[in-house]
Each structure stands twice: as C-alpha cells, then as structure tokens.
Amino acid sequence: AQSVTQLGSHVSVSEGALVLLRCNYSSSVPPYLFWYVQYPNQGLQLLLKYTSAATLVKGINGFEAEFKKSETSFHLTKPSAHMSDAAEYFCAVSEFGNEKLTFGTGTRLTIIP
Amino acid sequence: DSGVTQTPKHLITATGQRVTLRCSPRSGDLSVYWYQQSLDQGLQFLIQYYNGEERAKGNILERFSAQQFPDLHSELNLSSLELGDSALYFCASSVARRRGSDTGELFFGEGSRLTVL
Numbered sequence: 001a002q003s004v005t006q007l008g009s010h011v012s013v014s015e016g017a018l019v020l021l022r023c024n025y026s027s028s029v030p031p032y033l034f035w036y037v038q039y040p041n042q043g044l045q046l047l048l049k050y051t052s053a054a055t056l057v058k059g060i061n062g063f064e065a066e067f068k069k070s071e072t073s074f075h076l077t078k079p080s081a082h083m084s085d086a087a088e089y090f091c092a093v094s095e096f097g098n099e100k101l102t103f104g105t106g107t108r109l110t111i112i113p
Numbered sequence: 114d115s116g117v118t119q120t121p122k123h124l125i126t127a128t129g130q131r132v133t134l135r136c137s138p139r140s141g142d143l144s145v146y147w148y149q150q151s152l153d154q155g156l157q158f159l160i161q162y163y164n165g166e167e168r169a170k171g172n173i174l175e176r177f178s179a180q181q182f183p184d185l186h187s188e189l190n191l192s193s194l195e196l197g198d199s200a201l202y203f204c205a206s207s208v209a210r211r212r213g214s215d216t217g218e219l220f221f222g223e224g225s226r227l228t229v230l
Contacts, residue, residue, distance in 0.1 A: 034218070043115060043203060043221035090156065100169050101146070101219060103156040 002027045002093045006104035014112045019078040021107045023091030033074040034092040086111045119204050119222035131192040134225045136204030144207035145187040151200040194229045201226050
C-alpha cells in the first residue's frame with residue numbers, strides 16, 4: 001500500500017530564509033508524487049508533481065522538489081520564503097492505474113517577518 | 114479558480130439529520146473524488162466515481178453514499194449525522210481522459226464545511 005510521511009506538522013522560517021518541508025514515501029511500484037498547498041479557507045492547489053521524468057521538479061511560486069529513490073524522499077524547498085507562502089502543505093502519492101491519491105498529514109508553514 | 118464547484122460552502126445541521134453535498138467537476142473531467150478533511154483524521158479519501166460508475170472506495174462510512182449523474186456532477190449524501198462528521202468535505206476532479214490513466218493530479222473545489230451540532 002502506498003503512503004507518505006511528512007516530518008514536522010509545523011515549520012516556521014524567517015522571511016527570506018530557506019524553506020524545507022520533508023516528505024518520505026512508501027510505494028510498492030514507482031510512484032507519482034505531488035505537493036499540494038492549501039491556503040486558509042481554500043481548496044488544495046497543485047504545487048508540483050513527479051511522474052518519473054526529471055528527478056528535480058520545479059513548481060509554481062518558486063518551489064521545487066527532488067525525487068530521491070535511494071532515500072524514498074520527495075522534499076519540498078524554496079530558496080527564499082515570502083510572507084505569502086504561509087499555508088498548509090500536503091505531500092501525496094499515487095500509483096499509475098490506481099487512481100486513489102494518498103495524502104500526508106500536512107505541514108503548516110509559518111513565515112516570520 | 115480550479116473549475117470545480119461545490120455547494121453549499123457552509124452547512125450547519127443537527128445530529129441525526131441527513132445532508133447532501135453537491136459537486137460539479139471541471140468541464141470534460143470524467144473522474145470525481147470525495148475527500149474528508151478533519152483536524153484529527155487529516156485528509157481522508159472517501160470515494161471515486163468515473164463516468165458514472167464507482168471506481169474506488171476509501172474510508173467511507175456506511176451512513177455515507179455518493180453517486181455521479183449522467184451530466185457528471187456528483188452528490189455525497191451523509192445521513193444519521195454525528196458530531197464527529199463535522200469536517201470539510203472536498204470534491205476533486207481528475208485530468209484523466211481514459212479509465213486507469215489517472216496520475217493523481219487532482220483539481221479541488223473549495224470544499225463544503227459541515228458543522229453538526
């Protein structure tokens with residue numbers, strides 16, 4: 001069965017600092033991996049996705065993530081945090097042909113002015 | 114705007130009651146998914162429909178049911194409501210155009226917030 005683990009339910013960084021949100025996955029077949037962002041009172045929005053092409057994936061709003069098979073990780077990074085990045089971030093996994101998307105428990109990102 | 118429309122946005126009801134949540138997927142999307150988001154359970158997959166047929170089932174209670182209509186909109190019916198059913202219910206639709214080709218890229222609506230008193 002597929003699953004993801006997000007380390008740290010809350011992360012705080014200063015404005016301008018590096019953002020690093022951690023995600024580890026478990027999958028019996030090569031996975032598809034995603035990061036979604038949820039702003040307050042809104043639905044989830046896709047940030048980026050890995051679907052077995054390039055291991056370094058660039059997304060919207062300056063975010064990127066690197067798929068590391070040896071570490072079963074898909075950590076999300078952004079070089080310089082902006083106040084508008086404050087939101088909840090969800091890592092998710094699916095397997096081709098298995099339409100169910102399994103989400104992690106989420107990481108709430110707070111940006112300190 | 115994701116293109117997925119959910120109604121109502123907010124709903125307050127009493128225990129034991131029944132409610133219906135409605136979802137219109139993005140134009141052309143054949144798959145509809147329902148997720149429940151609560152503080153203690155996080156985001157839980159409930160059920161998926163593909164072109165009118167049930168495709169996958171997750172942690173959906175027997176008191177809950179769903180269907181997808183010929184025009185592809187979907188409804189989630191919640192009955193005999195309990196306090197613990199209070200949550201945000203999301204509908205999402207998929208870009209997949211062929212059965213079995215979903216990759217998990219979903220477009221989410223803004224959710225229906227259900228409060229059971």
